[in-house]
Amino acid sequence: MKNKLPPRMPRSSGIAKLAPFGAARRKDYTPVSWRQYFQKYEDVETEGGTFRVYLSPEPDHPSRPRIVTLHGGGYSALSWSLFTEEITNMIHCQVVSMDIRGHGETKVKDPDDLNIDTLVRDVEQVILKLYNEEPPPLILLGHSMGGAIAVRAAHSPVLDNYVQGIAVIDVVEGTAMEALASMQSFLRGRPTHFKSIEHAIEWCVRSGQVRNVDSAKVSMPSQILNCQTGLLATNEVESYSSDGMVHTPVATRHAPHADRIAEESDDNDEDNDESDATDAKHAKTDENDAIHSKNDAHTKNDVQSKNDTADVASNTENDTNNAKNGDGNAENDANIPKNDESIPKNDDSNTKKDEGIPKNDERITENDINNSKIDDSITDDAHFARPNAVGDGAAMKYKWRIDLSRTEKHWAGWFGGLSNAFLHTRAPRLLLLASVDGLDRELTVGQMQGKFQMQVLTRCGHAVHEDTPGEVARVVASFALRHRLTSATENGEHMNLVSAPGC
Missing domain, CATH: 3.40.50.1820 (Alpha/Beta hydrolase fold, catalytic domain)
Known part of the structure; x- marks a missing residue:
């Protein structure tokens, strides 16, 4: 019976990290x-x-x-x-x-x-x-x-x-x-x-003013003005279009029920995140002497989830201390060896942006909303009703065309x-x-x-x-x-x- 079954797929090295539910899907609010x-x-x-x-x-x-x-x-x-x-x-x-x-x-x-x-x-x-x-x-x-x-x-x-x-x-x-x-x-x-x-488009959809994201992406820019130039935001969409930056909307022809929000997969970012997490845990499993690789294990603990950190930390007392000290310690990034390509850099483009559902003690930053990285599991629409709460003036860029x-x-x-x-x-x-x-x-x-x-x-x-x-x-x-x-x-x-x- 065993000979009749198809060959088993080879398992990847290490333990693959399962992405949180809905983490690989995000909505596109490009005008x-x-x-x-x-x-x-x-x-x-x-x-x-x-x-x-x-x-x-x-x-x-x-x-x-x-x-x-x-x-x-x-x-x-x-x-x-x-x-x-x-x-x-x-x-x-x-x-x-x-x-x-x-x-x-x-x-x-x-x-x-x-x-x-x-x-x-x-x-x-x-x-x-x-x-x-x-x-x-x-x-x-x-x-x-x-x-x-x-x-x-x-x-x-x-x-x-x-x-x-x-x-x-x-x-x-x-x-x-x-x-x-x-x-x-x-x-x-x-x-x-x-x-x-x-x-603005994201708020329009999440608030329920318009439930069809494809319609909001073309209509909402014509309802807001740039506070600095006094021009309609539609004029800026035209410049994006000339550079080829505008995404093609989901076709609505022959689709009378086109009221679903278009979503796209963030495959590349998710793959990179999985690879980094797998390499980190594999390295931690194979290393028996945590003292000789203290800095490396300390940095990799930042990438692991809390459960993985607790499991690995139980092996040695030094690992436990490293895991505790490593949680949220951004200053130690300077000790990361430059030639270690498996360690993710702490920049805006790769910092936890693909870890779908945030932890309980974490809040969505204003920068996340600006880049439209909000996860499907987040349903706090009230968050989008106060975009002008930022004190640095960044939230004051666009206002309504008519009061x-x-x-x-x-x-x-x-x-x-x-x-x-x-x-x-x-x-x-x-x-x-x-x-x-x-x-x-x-x-x-x-x-x-x-x-x-x-x-x-x-x-x-x-x-x-x-x-x-x-x-x-x-x-x-x-x-x-x-x-x-x-x-x-x-x-x-x-x-x-x-x-x-x-x-």
């Missing part, structure tokens, strides 16, 4: 350029100022609809990046995503004027200027504050004849007005500054009368929600009367279109096809889009 999702951008000059508009490729025919996306308060046009990739793969259309006044790269004379009438007028002027006073068929798609703008713009005499459909994401008058009372408290709980772009707390006087105007305006829009209506409990009384009655299509999406937060861009794109594509506003692409024909059920 990504908007160019991976949009073809170009245009800075549209209007009476109010200059508005940044991102555009996907032109459709195959001028009569195809343009989906004008309007982001929520504090977000930007790039929050629609992954949605744009998905929707253009399903139906023939063009996505027109603009930075609203006071957000993103838009520059206006009075950025604090966020009155609903001013915001609607901005949308009107941008669309007319973009299409030389003769817009093609339009589908207005808005999230939160952007949804309120889309509903009001659909009633505008300037755009009424061109709006062929309206879709609103996770905004209902009743629930929105109730939430305003706690909005200031929520804003005070956010960090005011970030030490790096990666740190939402100063916009409170406009909140009631955004959402007041929204449900009634939505129900009386001439164009076909679509409402997407993250929870069925979000409906108010007026919309509940309207939905029972069949006045609009409603879809409830799961596994997502408030930023529905960022958390599940594929599902949102599928619903919007089905909505457009059902009302014969466009036709499906070759890929969309195989997705049974029209048969997607409503709620």
Whole structure:
């Protein structure tokens, strides 16, 4: 029987160190350029100022609809990046995503004027200027504050004849007005500054503002400013892209549930760490005379875990003393022989960065967070809500593009009368929600009367279109096809889009 079994694999010398659970996996928070999702951008000059508009490729025919996306308060046009990739793969259309006044790269004379009438007028002027006073068929798609703008713009005499459909994401008058009372408290709980772009993206994902790391990597840089230059962090991502330093994001095409955090293996670092630990323990096991190798054994004890140190130290009294003295003694690094390559150098690139789960008496340093080395087992999200606690000024490098707390006087105007305006829009209506409990009384009655299509999406937060861009794109594509506003692409024909059920 033994002869029939495959030969046994040779065992490596020494005792291999088992990596802690999840230690070989870490999340990638490297920012990504908007160019991976949009073809170009245009800075549209209007009476109010200059508005940044991102555009996907032109459709195959001028009569195809343009989906004008309007982001929520504090977000930007790039929050629609992954949605744009998905929707253009399903139906023939063009996505027109603009930075609203006071957000993103838009520059206006009075950025604090966020009155609903001013915001609607901005949308009107941008669309007319973009299409030389003769817009093609339009589908207005808005999230939160952007949804309120889309509903009001659909009633505008300037755009009424061109709006062929309206879709609103996770905004209902009743629930929105109730939430305003706690909005200031929520804003005070956010960090005011970030030490790096990666740190901001990491906070965005860990805090739950956006649950899809791929979306956060392209949208979060457009929401923060460099405190020194006053420029949007998106401009720095462009320089990283030109040097080839930006990681390619996990493809979301054909993946409507792309709400998982992308992780990458730190194989090289883990292998080096295992090799160092194995060599150290092997050397300690083979050496019977600890007195002749006191300095060497003392240094190697730093690499061993506490259990290994206790086992080896039981052999001799001198080893025990060396292990005790060696724990956390960084000054003795100067005694390390330079020709001993098996002893790890005490530099920033190799110092315990791969030992996954920290010991109970150790805390994660600010430098670890800055380099995005946080282990999967660490779930203390509160740690990321205070990046400005560092006293050396390093945490003051980036701040929010807009101070939402100063916009409170406009909140009631955004959402007041929204449900009634939505129900009386001439164009076909679509409402997407993250929870069925979000409906108010007026919309509940309207939905029972069949006045609009409603879809409830799961596994997502408030930023529905960022958390599940594929599902949102599928619903919007089905909505457009059902009302014969466009036709499906070759890929969309195989997705049974029209048969997607409503709620």
